Amino acid sequence: MxxxxxxxxxxxxxxxxxxxxxxxxxxxxxxxxxxxxxxxxxxxxxxxxxxxxxxxxRALDSYATRLKAERARVVTAAKRWGLAAPPLAAPAPPARKPHIEPRKGFEVDDQKELGLPPVFTTIPTKKKIVFLTIDDGAEKDPAFVRMMSELKIPYTAFLSDYLAKEDYGYFTTMQRAGVGLNNHTLHHPYLPGLSYAGQKREICGMQDVIEKHYGKRPTLFRPPYGNYNQDTLKAAKSCGVKYAPIWNAEVFVDRMDYREWDRDIHPGDIILTHFRGREDWKGTMPDMIRTFMKYVTGKGYAVARLEDYL
Known part of the structure; x- marks a missing residue:
């Protein structure tokens, strides 16, 4: 017991x-x-x-406090840079990336059989986001870099060496802020007018330049003028390129242009602009961003980072 x-x-x-x-x-x-x-x-x-x-x-409280403080800084920066409204915050990128197919009508012969990089103008998504891409590298306006950094607006650059080499350091500053630096050939030629070997020199040569100055060979390539043929994509693939995004709309300092008949933007559209200043436009790159952000924000769109969806 x-x-x-x-x-x-x-x-x-x-x-x-x-x-x-x-x-x-x-x-x-x-x-x-x-x-x-x-x-x-x-x-x-x-x-x-x-x-x-x-x-x-307290982790969640701390995270929420940081987000609130960062948003407040963006709102303040929007006023300082003369935006009509602060940029909308982009949603988190998907853990599972969307499958990218060539846009219908933009394929080349034996596209799938050869496993060639797809040419596309839009990322498949239902979210109200667009992707800003900037070509060439002619204008090197430090105010633009500050503006984009303070406003937390993501963008992707496609560089041509004949312009970028004037100041490689300008683009290093962008890269440190998280901007992807990608391939737009050495000299910006009309690629279908070149032989396969000539196209390969232009594309692979730019891969070498970007790796030398920025430490990484890009997987994105944009053909100059949006023109390409089978040899273009074969050469790009041989250089390590996986995607060949072009664009569905283009922004200038004073207007938007469109590829689609409805003259509008759509979820996932890739937007093109250029590194340009007063020599080519009636304004500066910050002026162009004000035009762009007024338009997309007014339509309820946020700007997301292209590389996050590929």
């Missing part, structure tokens, strides 16, 4: 220990009341059990 009572006491003590651990763990998970004022805390385990780690109870 005495042995039974001892076993009953041991069972109750064991149950009490387990209940205590469960309460402490639940408290830490739900409200951050574990020791340490809500930081990650080790809860003392029952005999033979592993320590229980409570997650940081």
């Amino acid at each position: 005495q042995l039974v009572r001892q076993n009953e006491k041991s069972r109750r003590r064991w149950t009490a220990r387990r209940l205590s651990v469960a309460v402490l763990a639940a408290c830490a998970l739900a409200s951050g009341c574990a020791a340490g004022g809500g930081d990650a805390t080790t809860v003392r385990p029952a005999p033979g059990q592993q320590p229980l780690k409570a997650p940081p109870a």
Whole structure:
């Protein structure tokens, strides 16, 4: 009988220990009341059990506070740069990237059989996002880089060496801010007018330049003027290119132009513009961005980063 009572006491003590651990763990998970004022805390385990780690109870609050502060900075920057409204925040990129097919009518012979890079104008998505891409590299306006950085507007550059080489460092500043630097050939020729070997020199040569100055061979290539043939895509593939995005609309300092009959933008559209200034436009690159952002924000679109969807 005495042995039974001892076993009953041991069972109750064991149950009490387990209940205590469960309460402490639940408290830490739900409200951050574990020791340490809500930081990650080790809860003392029952005999033979592993320590229980409570997650940081204030992590979500801290993240939300940072997001709020960053948004406030963007709103302030929008006023300083003369935007009609602050840019809309883009949604998080998909964990599973969309499958990219060549746009219908933009294929070349034996496209699939040869596994050639697809030429496309739009990313398949239902989200109200567009992608800003900027070509060539002629204008090197430091105000533009500051503006885009302060407004947190993502964009993708396609560089031609005959222009970029005037100041490689200008584009290094962009790269450090997260801008992708991609291939737009060495000299911006009309590629279908060249032999396969000539096209390969233009494309692979630019791959070498970008790797030398920016440390990475790009996988995106845009043919100058949007013109290409089978040799173009074969040469691009041989140089390590996986995608050949062109565009569905183009923005200038004073207007938008469109590929589609409805003269509008659509979810996932790739937008083209150029590194240009007053020599070519009636304004500056910041003026162009004001035109662009007024248009897309007014239509309820955010600007996303192209590379995040490929």
